[in-house]
Amino acid sequence: MKSIVIDELIDSIEALDMVAPGKLTLAIQRLNTEDVALLAERVHHENRDRSWKAAVILSYVNHPVTLETMRQLLTANHPFLGHIAFDTLERYAPDEDIQTFVKALPQSIATLQPRLVRLIEKRGDKRAIPVLMTLLPKAKSSLLRLTIIQALGVLGDDEVREVIEGYVEDDDHHVRKRAMIALEQLTPSER
């Protein structure tokens, strides 16, 4: 497709296409590598409206350029882009290096952080522990505190015990409960 056609396709995108790609199916099948590269360029466009619309189209194209673009978008300062990137990487790159997500975690938008933490917990990579420990005291959202404590309970060992103990008196009942569960999960000290 020519760039003008790509731009027309981008302009046709609505928010609903993020969750229901039906009308895009045919257009996506016609995209070649050059088109995908053009879309990736548009994602980094200064126009934020055009940027997320291009990302929505790319999110349905399983291509190395898509994956590279989505890795960069995990830290985008835009309400949708990080979520689109996360869902796309989960869909097309289930074996993505966990470090991609660990590195993105501190810089990602607040609404995405609980999802990143849950993924890191599921993947069971202990290299995330220092990042989680740094993020926890800054977490204003009870949902984020809860997901981090849960992940530390699964991934951590005695080194995180003291930090989690600080949350058994948290203002949020659910966080307190999760801190107690996490403490039970941690390996008992051999001292």
Add this chain to the structure above:
Amino acid sequence: MHDLQAYHYLYVEDDPLSREVMQMIMGTAMGIETLTIFDDSSNFMERLQGLMVPHVILLDIHMKPHNGFEVLDMIRQDSRYNSTTIIALTASVMNEEVTQLRERGFNGAIAKPLSIQAFPTLLRQILEGQAVWHIAD
């Protein structure tokens, strides 16, 4: 096929981040203009009765002053809401809570944190009567 945009929704949630995500998913991505959000469960029935009867109520389980189970019981005692679909939203991954949610009368459950792309499908499945107890990924 349910037209999700035609329904009235109520979301009761005391975590601001979760409310922001729901606004983003239902308001922006799904184009739903009929979403009301309560930021806690105080005076719940009084506030509920001030609304048009919602087709769907999404309840956070761990909130104050009444938790999701207590709010569910209040709603189920009022026959005006007999046909309302009530969905639990929870960050818990404990199987015993899933059993409790099912036994107490929720129509389904969706795990937090929510996914923009998965949520509409799960919501639609619950409205179609499918058993969705999506607690742990």
